[in-house]
């Protein structure tokens with residue numbers, strides 16, 4: 001009796017804890033989402049079918065078990081029956097699960113086959129995972145951009161209340177049209193990531209050196225959010241995915257805007273001289289988006305993996321050396337080359353920022369044209385090296 005009382009008391013505690021914490025779980029849903037693509041609908045249907053089959057099996061198995069426990073309890077049947085083995089019964093309970101498995105496997109195979117059929121796509125987007133951001137390239141439109149987490153640093157540091165889409169918001173979302181088959185070519189540039197958008201029924205590993213494929217044909221206009229689903233380092237939780245599905249007409253407008261924007265960005269006043277405060281303001285933003293993941297907001301780094309920038313000898317040394325290092329990265333370390341990721345004015349501002357923040361009072365101001373000059377010199381060296389390799393080969 002005391003044991004029963006103990007169990008009842010524990011059960012009461014468990015239930016009250018569950019009730020108290022229930023409101024905290026209200027934002028989460030337990031089940032899969034039916035999603036917004038034909039594949040995600042199929043996956044959901046398959047999942048629910050398997051779930052209901054499991055429920056029936058559960059009911060039958062537990063039904064028989066409890067029936068046997070109650071009806072054949074010792075007080076009713078003090079003397080146990082002596083039979084063992086029943087060929088018919090054994091064959092039946094081997095064949096029924098087999099049939100159930102076949103019933104589940106046939107539609108599952110059809111759906112998996114459909115998921116991998118990327119033929120007849122109308123738009124191809126290459127998705128590349130980086131520590132810790134995504135890059136999207138529209139292969140036939142000549143549009144490419146990086147997509148960084150845009151949740152403000154103060155929210156991440158608990159200095160401000162968290163926003164509605166905390167850690168699920170980006171500066172440049174992926175834009176796709178509804179009603180068109182979009183093929184994704186998924187890869188990575190450093191370590192293994194995984195591109196996961198639950199509403200599309202897509203969760204595909206992004207592996208350096210491999211290209212995996214996925215596709216989606218979205219049926220509803222809207223904003224869909226996902227995350228990297230493969231533990232990829234310290235900033236794994238800070239590389240969300242945001243996809244905006246728009247009508248075909250809006251998509252055409254967006255493409256036109258992006259193409260023009262790209263041309264403008266290329267020819268954007270490379271000789272403009274920025275003021276120190278402009279550079280620092282722009283630099284803080286670029287630093288928090290691209291550098292703070294490793295070197296930390298306060299420039300303290302995470303030694304020995306990510307060096308502190310406060311008092312760092314490269315940051316306090318010649319400006320050209322720092323520009324060169326940021327452009328080409330440091331091989332064998334976590335420092336990637338930023339030449340492709342950031343524009344000259346972003347690099348100039350972030351380098352100005354590191355040279356004047358964290359107690360690094362160099363008073364240096366770096367202008368975009370200085371970055372452009374070193375970028376060009378590096379490019380010439382790389383091309384010369386490539387050419388001489390080709391000649392030698």
Ligand SMILES: [Cu+2]
Nearest residue numbers: 193194228232
């Ligand atoms: Cu990742």
